[in-house]
Amino acid sequence: MKRLLLLLAFLALPVAAAPSPDQVNLDLGTPPVVIVKHGLAQRASRLVRFYDAGIIGLGYDGMVRLRDASRLNLAQRQIAEKLIDSENPDRNSLIYALAEGHGGQYWEPAVRAAQVQRWKAQWHAGWWIEDAQGQWSIKR
Template sequence: MRIFRNAMVFTTLFAVAACVTVNIYFPTQKVDQAAEKIVDQVYGIEQPDSEAPETKDDSSSLSRMFEVVADCFGPTAAYAQDATTVSNPAIRELKNQIAANHQQLKPYYDAGAVKIGTDGMLTIANTSGLSVAQQAELKRLVRADNSARNSLYSEVAKALGIAQSEVGKVKDIFAKHWRDKAPAAWLQ
């Protein structure tokens, strides 16, 4: 009888703990989707007009039942923010600024004067053949673009409810997209 009572107490405590457990996670998928969309727009890569709506297979009512039970009794996840799009006036302005910089930087990319580093930030690689005025303009553009990128990462984090201490993760995700979608000659 004592073992049964202890088992019941343990089971009750476990059930109560499961009800109040909250898993806070970094919304990697949302940041990844935002980064891909923004980088595509800056680079001028065509995007599909709309994604095909998800179709749900209702053939398995048993699996749906397990989902409902898990939702009721399992731990719940606290999402940073359930945003379907990551856009606000500040993000749009920064994206437009980076896109405008990109158009001005494109000849420098093509000439090998500027490269995209592993952190997704721009670096000046080779200024030979550039006049003093062109070198000054290149430095100004790189500085402005890197500043806008850092501000963009902070704004995306803010829009998704991500702590500012996690902006480095946002930057890493963007860096992957900046590099993956750029021609190899643009990479450092």
């Protein structure tokens, strides 16, 4: 009987709601966040020429994607792919570091949603962006 009462008391406890993107501070300055942001900032200048040319775009999930490689020779394509292969893991690392800074991986979905919103807002007009259906358009 005592176990049943304990179980019922436990089940009656309020369930904590998952954090929302509005609760996320994307400007945390924890060492892991600072390190990842530094790497992203250093790579940004090399990615800009591919963004400007429409070769690389921002995926619906906040990751960068090779959008149109038709104008690239093999060496240029390898450079673009190497940049993407470095950029996306760092973008995920930033999300994980921010989630840890908020208290743990429980925060990861909210942090991811907030960070993707920020990346989309920071995306320049004239650069390509993908919608949730996989369609590319130029950001206005």
